[in-house]
Amino acid sequence: MATLSRDDVAHVAHLARLGLTEEELTRLEGQLNHILDQYAVLAELDTEHIAPTAQTIELENILRADVVTPSLSVDEALAGAPERAGDHIVVPGIIAEYE
Amino acid sequence: MAGNDLTRLRAHEMAAALRAGDVSARELLEASLARIRATDRPLHAWASLDEDGARDAAKAADRRLAAARGAGQEALAALPGLLGIPVALKDLVVTRGLPSTAGSRILGGFVGPYDAHIAERLAEAGAIVPGKTNMDEFAMGSSTEHSAWGPTSNPWDLTRVPGGSSGGSAAAVASYHVPLGIGTDTGGSIRQPAALCGVVGLKPTYGRVSRYGIIAFASSLDQIGPFGRDTRDAATLLQAIAGRDERDSTSAPIPVPDWSTELAASDDEAAGWLRGARIGLPRQYFVKGMEPGVEARVREAVAALESAGAIIVEVDLPHTDYGLATYYIIAPAEASANLARYDGVRFGYSEHEGDVLGNYLATRGRGFGAEVKRRIMLGTYALSAGYYDAFYLKAQKVRTLIKADFDAAFASVDALVAPTSPTVAFPLGARLDDPVAMYLSDACTLPVNIAGLPGLSVPCGLSDRLPVGLQFIGRAWDEGTLFHLGRAYEAITADAGWRRLDPADLGALEDPATPTPAERMAAHA
Numbered sequence: 205m206a207t208l209s210r211d212d213v214a215h216v217a218h219l220a221r222l223g224l225t226e227e228e229l230t231r232l233e234g235q236l237n238h239i240l241d242q243y244a245v246l247a248e249l250d251t252e253h254i255a256p257t258a259q260t261i262e263l264e265n266i267l268r269a270d271v272v273t274p275s276l277s278v279d280e281a282l283a284g285a286p287e288r289a290g291d292h293i294v295v296p297g298i299i300a301e302y303e
Numbered sequence: 304m305a306g307n308d309l310t311r312l313r314a315h316e317m318a319a320a321l322r323a324g325d326v327s328a329r330e331l332l333e334a335s336l337a338r339i340r341a342t343d344r345p346l347h348a349w350a351s352l353d354e355d356g357a358r359d360a361a362k363a364a365d366r367r368l369a370a371a372r373g374a375g376q377e378a379l380a381a382l383p384g385l386l387g388i389p390v391a392l393k394d395l396v397v398t399r400g401l402p403s404t405a406g407s408r409i410l411g412g413f414v415g416p417y418d419a420h421i422a423e424r425l426a427e428a429g430a431i432v433p434g435k436t437n438m439d440e441f442a443m444g445s446s447t448e449h450s451a452w453g454p455t456s457n458p459w460d461l462t463r464v465p466g467g468s469s470g471g472s473a474a475a476v477a478s479y480h481v482p483l484g485i486g487t488d489t490g491g492s493i494r495q496p497a498a499l500c501g502v503v504g505l506k507p508t509y510g511r512v513s514r515y516g517i518i519a520f521a522s523s524l525d526q527i528g529p530f531g532r533d534t535r536d537a538a539t540l541l542q543a544i545a546g547r548d549e550r551d552s553t554s555a556p557i558p559v560p561d562w563s564t565e566l567a568a569s570d571d572e573a574a575g576w577l578r579g580a581r582i583g584l585p586r587q588y589f590v591k592g593m594e595p596g597v598e599a600r601v602r603e604a605v606a607a608l609e610s611a612g613a614i615i616v617e618v619d620l621p622h623t624d625y626g627l628a629t630y631y632i633i634a635p636a637e638a639s640a641n642l643a644r645y646d647g648v649r650f651g652y653s654e655h656e657g658d659v660l661g662n663y664l665a666t667r668g669r670g671f672g673a674e675v676k677r678r679i680m681l682g683t684y685a686l687s688a689g690y691y692d693a694f695y696l697k698a699q700k701v702r703t704l705i706k707a708d709f710d711a712a713f714a715s716v717d718a719l720v721a722p723t724s725p726t727v728a729f730p731l732g733a734r735l736d737d738p739v740a741m742y743l744s745d746a747c748t749l750p751v752n753i754a755g756l757p758g759l760s761v762p763c764g765l766s767d768r769l770p771v772g773l774q775f776i777g778r779a780w781d782e783g784t785l786f787h788l789g790r791a792y793e794a795i796t797a798d799a800g801w802r803r804l805d806p807a808d809l810g811a812l813e814d815p816a817t818p819t820p821a822e823r824m825a826a827h828a
Binding site: 208212213216217219220221222223224225228232235236238239242243244245246249251254255256257258259260261263266268276280281283284285286287293295296298 | 755
């Protein structure tokens with residue numbers, strides 16, 4: 205089955221937006237490969253004609269009336285924000301400034 | 304009644320004493336808080352306490368009781384079963400105005416802006432919540448060692464884990480802090496700690512309880528359920544939280560039976576329920592690595608059920624061995640998506656390091672603990688381009704086969720009986736560096752989540768002086784049969800010597816010189 209190289213581990217960490225130390229990458233390379241080895245047993249099963257199960261209860265198209273109900277105030281919603289300006293959350297710019 | 308005696312009462316005994324006017328909700332709460340203060344340092348079952356909020360709730364409960372007493376027997380009988388009863392909440396439950404951390408540094412200091420559905424339901428029922436209990440970070444773990452706030456110990460042996468991830472609630476109920484607790488179970492996180500701490504724990508059918516306000520781990524598997532010191536108490540707690548809620552579209556519009564009043568009060572009547580009951584014993588659940596002492600207790604329990612009139616039928620669940628791999632693809636995949644929301648922008652722990660990407664990497668790299676990062680990595684990999692079919696889709700197909708095994712078994716039996724955990728409580732630190740060994744703790748519980756079924760763990764004796772759990776597994780929506788079986792098993796073993804034993808380290812808990820679990824771990828490292 206698949207084997208993860210250290211570069212693969214670093215790539216997955218980037219996809220997951222996890223900043224990992226060199227030590228963590230080394231440890232994860234060993235641990236993830238050991239865990240992936242356990243997945244290999246699934247290849248024993250022929251599942252070509254088996255439908256996947258995403259959830260176990262038979263519920264479909266759960267709808268409710270589209271009505272306004274009480275919700276959090278702006279202050280409540282922003283109470284946990286690391287940085288706030290007025291009614292907004294402050295974040296670093298993601299588009300270069302025009303100048 | 305004196306404080307220590309009050310904490311010994313089960314919830315239904317507390318309810319009777321409250322109605323009779325023998326005790327007040329305030330007295331029950333103070334006894335509970337006093338016991339927590341006196342014994343929690345070496346146990347560390349609690350993440351945070353809310354003494355003021357709990358006192359206000361207890362006063363309100365006492366007013367309701369007084370009003371009903373004035374209005375007569377009928378009004379008293381109509382009061383909710385949980386009125387005035389202390390209930391521990393796992394810190395995965397969001398509670399308005401209180402820390403709601405999921406055992407994670409990334410939610411350190413996060414205060415809930417609203418109440419979870421079950422917190423609202425418990426408040427309406429008049430239950431008293433003294434605080435929130437410790438847990439593995441984001442419910443990922445089987446030992447409560449993966450908490451950013453330090454591990455919890457097992458009151459039967461303080462050098463051992465309480466199980467997890469709901470280890471704080473299980474340890475709090477086992478240590479007589481509270482008669483009832485709330486946990487969540489994604490792969491065994493209620494049943495396994497219930498087994499390891501010697502208490503009752505139920506994972507309800509997927510969809511039975513609304514998860515609105517429960518911090519998400521793996522959304523196709525997560526369920527909320529009760530801990531108690533007996534089956535009747537667990538049934539009463541589930542009764543209070545079960546049912547459809549518009550805010551969780553996976554909570555099912557299925558009627559909730561009146562479990563707590565259906566259960567027989569007399570042991571004879573309860574035991575009678577076993578006559579002719581067809582119970583399947585899955586061969587594959589006596590897994591490799593199962594301790595002989597655990598297997599012996601479970602087989603003795605099965606023999607006791609049979610002597611009491613149950614028809615025990617050996618059944619096959621042939622895909623059981625594939626459960627672990629299936630679970631450890633599906634759960635991390637769903638977790639990696641659910642945990643993408645922790646970005647340090649809107650709430651929670653936040654690091655600033657250069658640009659937006661730098662902030663994400665630093666916040667998530669330092670905010671999450673080792674096990675959570677491992678699962679996010681596994682899940683991200685299993686869902687990534689080129690691997691989705693080989694891992695996630697494959698696991699979803701095997702999920703179909705595992706569910707079909709249960710469907711086939713339930714064609715001929717009313718319920719299954721099996722071990723809950725392959726081992727008794729293991730030493731703190733023993734499996735921390737070996738994730739696969741840790742994952743094996745849930746080999747007998749996670750297939751039940753994969754199939755969305757209810758599972759009940761009840762204590763069935765001791766092995767090496769540590770508790771062993773017996774698991775009953777039912778058809779979807781048939782928690783009722785599990786409660787009858789649990790109650791019947793309690794009835795036929797009511798005179799067993801082990802039922803009268805207290806957790807062996809309760810004495811050490813009362814000694815302020817006993818080290819904390821974190822100090823104990825550090826000494827071993």
